[in-house]
Amino acid sequence: MKTIKILIYEPSEIIFTGIKNVLKQIWGKNIEIYELSDYSSLTPIFLKYQPDILLLDLSLIRTGEVKKSRKQHACKHIALQHSIDHSMILNEFDEVISIFDSSERIKSKISKLMNLHQKGLPEEALSIREQEVLVEIVNGLTNKEIAEKLNLSIHTVTTHRRNISTKLQIHSIAGLTIYAISNQLINVKN
Amino acid sequence: MSDLITSNYKMLFAMTRIGIPLGFGDKTIDEVCRENNIDVTTFLVIVAFLLDDVNYKTIDYKILSLKEILNYLKNSHDYFLNFRLPNIREKLYNVVNQYKNEISNELSKAIIFYFDEYVAEVRKHMEYEDKMVFPYINSLIKNAKKLDYNIDIFIRQHNHVEERMTEFKNIIIKYYPAKSTNEINSVLFDIFACEEDLFSHIDIEDKLLVPVVQTLEKKLKSK
Numbered sequence: 474m475k476t477i478k479i480l481i482y483e484p485s486e487i488i489f490t491g492i493k494n495v496l497k498q499i500w501g502k503n504i505e506i507y508e509l510s511d512y513s514s515l516t517p518i519f520l521k522y523q524p525d526i527l528l529l530d531l532s533l534i535r536t537g538e539v540k541k542s543r544k545q546h547a548c549k550h551i552a553l554q555h556s557i558d559h560s561m562i563l564n565e566f567d568e569v570i571s572i573f574d575s576s577e578r579i580k581s582k583i584s585k586l587m588n589l590h591q592k593g594l595p596e597e598a599l600s601i602r603e604q605e606v607l608v609e610i611v612n613g614l615t616n617k618e619i620a621e622k623l624n625l626s627i628h629t630v631t632t633h634r635r636n637i638s639t640k641l642q643i644h645s646i647a648g649l650t651i652y653a654i655s656n657q658l659i660n661v662k663n
Numbered sequence: 664m665s666d667l668i669t670s671n672y673k674m675l676f677a678m679t680r681i682g683i684p685l686g687f688g689d690k691t692i693d694e695v696c697r698e699n700n701i702d703v704t705t706f707l708v709i710v711a712f713l714l715d716d717v718n719y720k721t722i723d724y725k726i727l728s729l730k731e732i733l734n735y736l737k738n739s740h741d742y743f744l745n746f747r748l749p750n751i752r753e754k755l756y757n758v759v760n761q762y763k764n765e766i767s768n769e770l771s772k773a774i775i776f777y778f779d780e781y782v783a784e785v786r787k788h789m790e791y792e793d794k795m796v797f798p799y800i801n802s803l804i805k806n807a808k809k810l811d812y813n814i815d816i817f818i819r820q821h822n823h824v825e826e827r828m829t830e831f832k833n834i835i836i837k838y839y840p841a842k843s844t845n846e847i848n849s850v851l852f853d854i855f856a857c858e859e860d861l862f863s864h865i866d867i868e869d870k871l872l873v874p875v876v877q878t879l880e881k882k883l884k885s886k
């Protein structure tokens with residue numbers, strides 16, 4: 474099983490210790506837990522540990538902050554909710570964990586999220602077809618040309634293209650070129 | 664004033680861009696601003712944006728100084744285009760050219776190409792503002808109404824150049840096959856900082872410059 478890395482921003486020591494123990498009980502050695510003590514140092518800490526999940530104390534997060542963080546930190550964002558309220562800000566998160574949730578519930582929420590995560594972003598896991606399409610994109614072919622060359626419909630090419638961008642989180646051709654070279658999908662001499 | 668800066672190193676950006684020299688001893692923010700002919704309210708609002716600590720309800724767009732905001736934005740353009748981005752490029756160039764073999768040669772070319780393309784986009788974005796938007800605002804300040812432009816055009820066209828910076832960072836972190844070295848971390852830290860700085864720059868344009876100009880446009884129209 475893959476290790477889950479989680480970075481928690483929860484200033485209350487009691488709650489932090491509690492959630493840490495619950496997570497340890499569920500995953501044991503398969504979870505690495507890091508604490509963020511100061512929100513302003515999120516970026517360097519994120520870079521250091523590269524967590525899969527950011528668990529943030531909802532009461533300390535302002536509107537728009539998660540949206541912003543999402544742009545900078547490619548990972549799942551979960552709200553840690555201390556009281557029952559239906560704040561709009563919840564929409565910005567991938568999931569909400571309440572301190573009243575049972576450990577079963579927490580387990581199912583995080584597992585679901587992590588599976589989705591793997592399904593949505595299997596790095597290196599482009600299908601053979603997608604790799605072929607990627608190579609042609611990098612070679613500068615248009616959708617129509619790719620469709621003709623690989624004997625596909627334009628519609629299928631567009632779908633492959635979209636899936637490639639979602640999987641790799643790269644949207645520009647220049648970016649895809651870097652990916653193709655570093656994964657040796659294209660022959661350098663071409 | 665010195666408390667503000669020592670507690671927040673980002674404030675050094677604000678000082679340079681607004682045009683306040685260092686060496687102000689123990690003077691207060693108000694005193695330093697007065698001495699340098701800077702509108703203190705505008706200065707504080709810009710500081711709030713940089714610290715990402717803005718309370719929109721309390722901003723009175725009517726009393727802010729457009730001159731100061733423009734000056735700040737112009738100087739930040741200059742900073743990004745002529746200092747920050749070239750500086751990152753140089754570091755990046757040194758990092759990606761460390762390894763010598765055929766694949767890494769091509770890879771470094773692709774990375775530098777990507778970066779240059781990005782910088783060109785930022786340059787286009789900023790030069791458009793320097794050449795079209797800022798002169799228009801200047802003429803508004805001088806009370807001469809120019810009919811061929813208004814700030815709504817800017818709102819429609821204002822694209823977000825920081826998004827590609829985020830993509831670039833992801834590419835380097837996830838797909839660049841290199842040992843994690845101090846050099847590459849240093850570039851990444853620069854990119855993170857620059858990205859954050861671009862976020863607040865664009866925030867200031869969208870959420871400060873635009874409403875102040877809109878307020879002025881309305882006032883001129885009603886005359």
